[in-house]
Amino acid sequence: MADSYPAVSAVYSPFMPVDQELLEILACPACKTRVTLVKDGTALKCQKCSRVYPIKDDIPIMLVDEALVEP
Numbered sequence: 001m002a003d004s005y006p007a008v009s010a011v012y013s014p015f016m017p018v019d020q021e022l023l024e025i026l027a028c029p030a031c032k033t034r035v036t037l038v039k040d041g042t043a044l045k046c047q048k049c050s051r052v053y054p055i056k057d058d059i060p061i062m063l064v065d066e067a068l069v070e071p
């Protein structure tokens with residue numbers, strides 16, 4: 001047994017979820033509907049027009065041109 005190992009207490013989740021407060025102000029630019037987190041927090045989906053907006057570097061890309069339409 002060597003020296004005691006310093007306890008590592010910092011626990012980071014593998015992804016950083018977008019702030020709930022931020023989510024509440026985010027709306028689909030196409031139809032102004034509130035979006036919801038999907039894909040483990042890596043994208044935002046509009047339930048109304050089915051557009052999925054990517055989140056890159058923790059920044060939601062709320063652009064119609066960047067959105068994918070998923071069924």
Ligand SMILES: [Zn+2]
Nearest residue numbers: 028031046049
């Ligand atoms: Zn929409």
